[in-house]
Amino acid sequence: MSSTVKxxxxxxxxxxxxxxxRQKGIKGNALWFWVFVGPFVIGLLVFSxxxxxxxxxxxxxxxxxxxxxxxFVGLQNYVDMLTDxxxxxxxxxxxxxxxxxxxxxxxxxxxLALLVNQVKIARAFFRSVFFLPTACSYVVASxxxxxxIFNGVRFGLANTILGWxxxxxxxxxxxxxxxxxWLPLVTVRLWLQLGFYMILFIAGLQRISPTxxxxxxxxxxxxxxxxxxxxxxxxxxxxxVAVLILNLIAAYQAFDEFYNLIGNVNYARPPLxxxxxxxxxxxxxxxxxxxxxxxxxxIIMLVTLLQSRIFGFGKAGD
Amino acid sequence: MPAHVPNAGWSxxxxxxxxxxxxxxxxxxxxxxxxxxxxxxxxxxxxxPSLSQWYHQYGEAGTQQAAQKYAKAYTDANVTVQxxxxxxxxxxxxxxxxxxxxxxxxxxxxxxxxxxxxxxxLDDIIADVKDDFLPGDLATNTxxxxxxxxxxxxxxxxxYYRKSLLDKAGIxxxxxxxxxxxxxKELTTNKVKGIFVGNDGGLALGSPALWAAGGDxxxxxxxxxxxxxxxxxxxxxxxxxxxxxxxxxxxxxxxTDPGAINQGLCAMQWIGMWAVPGMQKALGDxxxxxxxxxxxxxxxxxxxxxxxxxxxxxxxxxVDAAKKFVxxxxxDQAADQEDWSLSYGFHIPPRKSVAAKAAKLQSGVAADxxxxxxxxxxxxxxxxxxxMGTAFGDMLTNIIKKGADPxxxxxxxxKTVNDELKRLFG
Numbered sequence: 092m093s094s095t096v097k098x099x100x101x102x103x104x105x106x107x108x109x110x111x112x113r114q115k116g117i118k119g120n121a122l123w124f125w126v127f128v129g130p131f132v133i134g135l136l137v138f139s140x141x142x143x144x145x146x147x148x149x150x151x152x153x154x155x156x157x158x159x160x161x162x163f164v165g166l167q168n169y170v171d172m173l174t175d176x177x178x179x180x181x182x183x184x185x186x187x188x189x190x191x192x193x194x195x196x197x198x199x200x201x202x203l204a205l206l207v208n209q210v211k212i213a214r215a216f217f218r219s220v221f222f223l224p225t226a227c228s229y230v231v232a233s234x235x236x237x238x239x240i241f242n243g244v245r246f247g248l249a250n251t252i253l254g255w256x257x258x259x260x261x262x263x264x265x266x267x268x269x270x271x272x273w274l275p276l277v278t279v280r281l282w283l284q285l286g287f288y289m290i291l292f293i294a295g296l297q298r299i300s301p302t303x304x305x306x307x308x309x310x311x312x313x314x315x316x317x318x319x320x321x322x323x324x325x326x327x328x329x330x331x332v333a334v335l336i337l338n339l340i341a342a343y344q345a346f347d348e349f350y351n352l353i354g355n356v357n358y359a360r361p362p363l364x365x366x367x368x369x370x371x372x373x374x375x376x377x378x379x380x381x382x383x384x385x386x387x388x389x390i391i392m393l394v395t396l397l398q399s400r401i402f403g404f405g406k407a408g409d
Numbered sequence: 410m411p412a413h414v415p416n417a418g419w420s421x422x423x424x425x426x427x428x429x430x431x432x433x434x435x436x437x438x439x440x441x442x443x444x445x446x447x448x449x450x451x452x453x454x455x456x457x458p459s460l461s462q463w464y465h466q467y468g469e470a471g472t473q474q475a476a477q478k479y480a481k482a483y484t485d486a487n488v489t490v491q492x493x494x495x496x497x498x499x500x501x502x503x504x505x506x507x508x509x510x511x512x513x514x515x516x517x518x519x520x521x522x523x524x525x526x527x528x529x530x531l532d533d534i535i536a537d538v539k540d541d542f543l544p545g546d547l548a549t550n551t552x553x554x555x556x557x558x559x560x561x562x563x564x565x566x567x568x569y570y571r572k573s574l575l576d577k578a579g580i581x582x583x584x585x586x587x588x589x590x591x592x593x594k595e596l597t598t599n600k601v602k603g604i605f606v607g608n609d610g611g612l613a614l615g616s617p618a619l620w621a622a623g624g625d626x627x628x629x630x631x632x633x634x635x636x637x638x639x640x641x642x643x644x645x646x647x648x649x650x651x652x653x654x655x656x657x658x659x660x661x662x663x664x665t666d667p668g669a670i671n672q673g674l675c676a677m678q679w680i681g682m683w684a685v686p687g688m689q690k691a692l693g694d695x696x697x698x699x700x701x702x703x704x705x706x707x708x709x710x711x712x713x714x715x716x717x718x719x720x721x722x723x724x725x726x727x728v729d730a731a732k733k734f735v736x737x738x739x740x741d742q743a744a745d746q747e748d749w750s751l752s753y754g755f756h757i758p759p760r761k762s763v764a765a766k767a768a769k770l771q772s773g774v775a776a777d778x779x780x781x782x783x784x785x786x787x788x789x790x791x792x793x794x795x796x797m798g799t800a801f802g803d804m805l806t807n808i809i810k811k812g813a814d815p816x817x818x819x820x821x822x823x824k825t826v827n828d829e830l831k832r833l834f835g
Contacts, residue, residue, distance in 0.1 A: 156527055244661065356806055358811065
């Protein structure tokens with residue numbers, strides 16, 4: 092009995108017991124953490140990090156039709172890739188694509204976010220409508236663009252509309268002069284990704300304190316451009332930088348729409364399509380392919396760091 | 410939990426831990442596995458070996474069922490057919506890198522497959538019937554005197570045309586490339602284009618055009634064979650055809666499918682003989698055929714004698730069983746070979762004895778195509794690797810679509826081909 096009383100009244104003892112329980116709880120949590128996260132960590136190691144390391148090894152070897160290094164060539168694969176006109180031209184294709192897609196996605200997704208955020212009724216409905224294409228596969232969307240909207244014959248949607256105005260059929264995906272293929276390439280990606288970036292901007296807009304707007308109005312700012320220019324846009328700085336960085340990385344990784352809309356052609360071949368053709372396509376040159384992939388990875392990292400530096404991403408106060 | 414209850418040592422938390430761990434382990438194990446197409450437990454066939462046979466997706470209805478029927482009829486092994494829609498070449502390339510790939514597969518041979526030990530020689534199984542195969546079909550599968558594949562089907566690629574449309578325009582079937590360009594222009598209306606040679610503007614025409622100009626991809630002594638006046642002029646003509654606005658571009662189906670000519674989108678189409686049944690169904694007898702026309706009277710027209718060949722993977726755990734199956738299906742089973750070639754699309758059976766008896770090839774446009782293949786057919790050189798093919802294709806794209814100078818583009822492509830030849834032959 093007395094021990095029971097002691098237990099109830101002895102804070103040190105009580106604290107020790109609670110502390111012990113907490114320690115046990117932490118151990119339990121750690122165990123559960125690894126039970127749930129462990130398989131994914133193992134997956135990440137096996138399916139991501141190990142291939143990257145293997146790719147690094149292969150990049151110093153000759154490896155035709157085999158994933159096993161056969162002959163050490165030092166940096167020759169890197170030299171070959173950096174002097175390969177096709178690889179350099181694929182970086183040029185990426186640049187053109189990025190010049191189109193990054194600003195367009197930024198402006199249009201911000202515009203959509205501003206519009207949807209201002210809607211008073213059925214806001215969730217409009218958010219869903221614009222976000223829904225994000226769930227669509229790039230391959231499926233590309234096939235719809237290729238077969239239904241931008242095919243080059245008279246019953247393609249785009250050509251049907253042109254036909255109403257007496258304009259001849261255009262072979263959208265086959266004409267290089269003028270390069271009409273950019274229109275399907277850019278529009279399909281816009282359709283697929285605008286909703287995602289719109290949601291990011293909406294989240295950013297909802298973080299802006301209404302008191303800032305009230306203060307602006309009190310100070311005489313006019314609703315519309317002035318408020319957008321001096322309040323909304325600066326407050327969206329962190330979101331804007333994130334959108335630009337994500338967009339640029341996504342542009343570097345362009346593959347599905349190019350491959351499915353126009354195939355592996357040299358006039359519009361982004362780096363991933365070129366490297367895919369070398370490594371996994373019929374050529375099966377995994378040495379050069381690995382070197383190219385690592386060069387591309389380094390370029391993406393450098394550009395991302397540079398971009399972060401220029402825009403001051405992650406600065407205190409963001 | 411009372412001690413008398415079973416599993417007394419397991420609390421609810423213990424149970425969750427153990428089952429959670431097992432589930433995670435099972436998920437990881439499953440992720441690490443791979444579907445090779447072989448039966449997972451040997452197929453329940455006792456001591457019989459299990460074989461995986463890979464096909465690309467044929468466009469003609471009934472082919473998949475036919476492949477499965479042949480595999481099922483084989484009694485000495487459990488053969489599982491893996492039918493691959495989409496990018497078969499890439500899947501096969503990846504599969505051949507590991508032992509998880511096919512035992513038996515269809516493809517086209519290139520010397521890289523031999524040098525990297527991906528395929529085994531099949532001289533022993535073809536020895537008795539070697540003379541029953543055409544020399545070109547043997548040559549396309551021979552490296553250093555060894556035969557690595559058994560030809561399954563021959564797919565001639567030619568130009569099929571609507572006889573009625575040519576008659577209406579008063580045009581005779583083109584004999585030269587200039588005739589073809591003129592005919593395409595004359596046959597073009599606001600609804601119908603003169604010719605369809607693929608949505609890429611005619612890359613498939615590259616090799617036939619080269620042969621029809623007196624050139625070749627590689628010479629017999631392994632040097633680039635696509636330079637000189639003839640090829641320069643011919644590649645320039647391909648650009649002229651493309652720029653004439655008489656070529657159909659942006660068709661919903663590509664040149665391998667007869668959709669464009671069947672739907673009346675073009676008057677002539679570059680396509681393989683496989684599509685003849687489909688075209689006859691849509692167009693009846695309103696169908697004629699020509700080879701790729703010669704550059705001029707001093708050259709010969711050309712037919713690309715493509716097709717598929719059966720190989721045995723060197724990484725197969727059952728190479729002997731796989732070779733035995735290949736021999737059974739593609740050498741011994743004459744009836745199945747004829748069925749495969751002629752019951753779905755039209756192909757020429759590679760065995761001369763089988764082709765000679767094939768009634769469906771004895772008349773009409775099919776017989777004409779067979780004759781053209783005999784007279785003007787060219788098969789692939791196994792020394793021509795995919796890397797050379799890519800350089801050749803890039804060259805054609807620049808010439809045909811961008812109007813680049815053919816001589817300069819040829820020189821560029823030759824450099825890549827020479828580098829590759831040096832790597833392969835020293």
